[in-house]
Amino acid sequence: MTAVLAPSTTQSHSKQALAVHFSGLGRSFGPADNRRVVLRDVSVQVEPGEILAILGTSGCGKSTLLRAAAGLDVPDSGEVLIDGTPVAGIDERCAVAFQEPRLLPWHTLQANVAIGLPKSSSASAGKAKVLELLKLVGLDTFAKHRPREVSGGMAQRTSLARALARNPGVLLLDEPFGALDALTRIKMQDLLLDIHSAQPTTVLLVTHDVDEALQLADRILVLGRNDDGQDGSTVAELVPVPGARPRNRNSTELGALRSSLLSMLGVTGH
């Protein structure tokens, strides 16, 4: 896969992986008299080219954190710096694969992926890249289909391809493999790693799946409440994952980390 990918993509764009710095990020929702703190004082420094997995219970603010990085949401306090400059408004340097596929129903899968292409790309190079990406996510035979004619998992893979088409400095993935069966999920995880090693990009990967985080990430960020009893999620844990990829799922080191992550997420006895 890497061989297929490397020549055309690295030639056409030479974007750098960019550092992401969350600095004292806070976000609340709701009316003034009933404000709910979702994120509180989140500070993380993500290195260029790093894969950071973000874990946390449902509703803890993972998507909100990604939206702040993409410039789709404005935090109440703190800021996000990409490559040292603050995010203000929708940020060209990021590409998002949303938690839902969010494909345009009136476009083919091919046209949907093409929306992700950077503005600078030429028509022919763009088309070739779109077809290549569709092939990589296993949808080349469905290029001319409409989103409603494909399954949820296929739509999600299309959404992933759209984000990859951007060739971004920062790739923001919100549970990109959530709707996939176990086998496709493993294929797509491998694909992500291939793409990541073929072209430099920083990846923030939100996931519910501890094992996925252990397989893919350089570090794992657990969003959750702190011991101090205040409302809102913050950095509950930020741990490096030991070992080089691909990692042996059964290693004792990973097993220990898995148990401690699971217990942090409120699951015990595994």
Next chain:
Amino acid sequence: MSAEYATPVSKEGLEATGSAITSASAASRGSRPGGTAGRRAGIILLGLIVPALILLAWHLSTASGFFRPSQLPSPASVLAAAVDLIERGQLATHILISTQRVILGFLIGSLLGVLAGALLGLSRLADVLLTPTVGALRAVPSLAWVPLLVLWIGINEDSKVTLITIGAFFPVFTTLYLGLRHVDRNLVEAARAFGVNGVRLLTTVQLPAVVPALFSGLRLALAQSWLFLVAAELIASSMGLGFLLTDSQQTGRVDRIILAIILLAVIGKITDALLGIAERWAVRRWA
């Protein structure tokens, strides 16, 4: 209205209709068994059953003397009235002038409706500024404009087309405005996240999203246009199907009244069906 010459024509007419139906359905079944074109033809034919039954009941009720010809003339005498008007060269004029008024008023009204709906549906400022006014204008029953139009524009083509324009405007405006208001925010956000904005956002996300709503608005507008045509022609005109209605009322020609009503039904249905074809195409393309 003479029942003497009417009866034979009617029998022929009915038989002709009946045999046309059976042969057409046999053809459709024979040539394309189970094909979609055959199925569509079958559906159309099924839809013709009730009108054929109504025609039959109409014929029987008049032939049996249940209705007097001055109350309800027979189908044959209505047909005869049509032939008579055709021979005088008047029927085509009535139909053409009415159709022309409807098409003009419909086109202008829907174009203005699309422009206003897009403006108020997309621009917050225009929405805040203009929506109360447009809402108040919409609250005016459109026929209330007639005296003003007649005084300002006079009794001519322009005032009639203007009235139809008003009738066509609001359905298009309202459906497009509301449609644009309810475009899936998630889709808009996703497109914007990939740098799509301005005119490109309009053409790739917002307009395609409202195509189905726009077409239901257009079909409503077309129906309204026919409604307002008759209103305009009833009030003041010397040509057109509405004129045929009032004129025949004054001269007591019930056959011509019924002829005008049938023509309005048939032409209205045809124009709606044409728009329906465009709608099916657009919805397949965009939704």
